[in-house]
Amino acid sequence: MGRIIHGKPVVPGEAQGKALVSSEPISFWGGYDYHTGEIIDRRHPLSGQVAKGCILAVPFTRGSSTTTAVLLEAIRAGTAPAAILTTGVDSFFALASVVAREMYEKPIPIFAITPQDFSTLQSGDHITITEAGRITIF
């Protein structure tokens, strides 16, 4: 049986996948290749990992305001994470999902969880998320 935590829906939706977790914030501009879904920031601990289809958990975005545009491209190209978990409400990620709903009717779910819950997540966990933000970790 899985462990359950609760997330605040920033952009609600269902998702499941393998967790990819880092306590290091990320910029998608210069950090995410939307053609492949690979994390390409060579200073980031997740460098070289492919986040496509994963539940990406990072505390928040840093740096460039182009992060939103890169995530939108990834959603359109089908290379985005299945969902994103952050420790606060991250407006850069949220906006990409809101615009993806407006343009393509395919937002990706984004949930905010507490730093305490965040610290219990590990890369490789299998995670399912319900619309209401019930997050089960296997």
Add this chain to the structure above:
Amino acid sequence: MTIFLTDSDLARLHGDYGSAAQMAMSILVQMAEIFGATELMDITGAHIDSTIYIGEAGLEFAERLASLGARVAVPTTLNVSGLDEHHWQEWAVPAEWARNAHRQMLAYQSMGCIPTWTCAPYQTDWRPKFGQQIAWGESNAIVYANSVLGARTERYPDLLDICCAIIGRVPAVGLHLTENRAGDLLFVLQDISPSLQSNESFYPVLGFLIGKIAQDRIPVITGLLVKPSEDQLKALGAAAASSGTVALFHIIGETPEAPTSEAAFQGRQPSRVVPVTLEMLRTARQELTTAHGDQLDMVVLGSPHFSLAEFKELAHLVAGKRRHPSVQFLVTSSRAMIYLAEQAGYLGALRDFGGQVTVDTCILATPMLPSGIHTLMTNSGKYAYYAPGLLNTIVTYGSLADCVESAVVGRVVRDETLWAG
């Protein structure tokens, strides 16, 4: 949380002002709810980062708005695009990229924006004033407007910036409100020599270090022994907004909202005091360099876009010299600044040196570099930070003088005396 919308907001949301305003308002209201805003507030200017061509989705978004007849409601400057509109063919830019990036430029111009094509809009006639409420994209511009000018903007991501400009309103949250502009962390410079503090290469390193530590908190700096120039403050902010999420910093006795420590922290205590030592700065300087050895293919300057003062300094450094034939030398800036630099007589020396200039864009925003370019050198903390991931290159960080000297001798050379302590 329910957001209060005025009759005029609601009219836009319901499409009374056309489909473009309706789409912009729909996105704006959804984001305002996510921000936890209770109302929207008016702005008097905007700067659009969505101009950077990333791919099909961004282009489709721009052309959707344009085709619906979008017009901006406030004076709106444009950030770098994905193309040097009139000189891209001199570089390795693929024709298909050029076509798409150009379509994106035209889409934003059609909305009534001012074609400034620069990441340094504070170096234009549309520089905002103290206290002015604005919606700016572009991380270096955001931190400069807030910190150096005392204007007020949140960190607007691509795509939201243009929605705010079309509506002329923003969610009333974050750095738009006085209470959210207080300093949080205090960085105290310790025994950093005035000669190092006077050198331009100090500021990107300090910014990189502060950004890494501060992340999304507001840093306050004290212990500066010299008065930094505008270009030094822009370099500091650009680096801090790359390694961290810094959208506002204060320097006690220097920046407009920090005449005193009391003012910088709005009467509160810093949550943490961080001593900044020469040793920490040396480590940060090393981290900005990803190259090993002295191989050098190209020197790149101008992120954020070079100012007139920087062209003047560069003209002085390159006068009477010639770059090594194996090293390319590029400066990125805006059309307006190039025009001024030409008028002032600074470009002749750069041309004689063998240097080139690119406008409207930068090496990070357009695929201009030939495939043989692997090793870069720059005095820009932002170029040093992003070039490895975006361009798959390795970078050496150095001072402006180091960059010129390296271009002359054809390999990386750096003057270490300033950093020796």
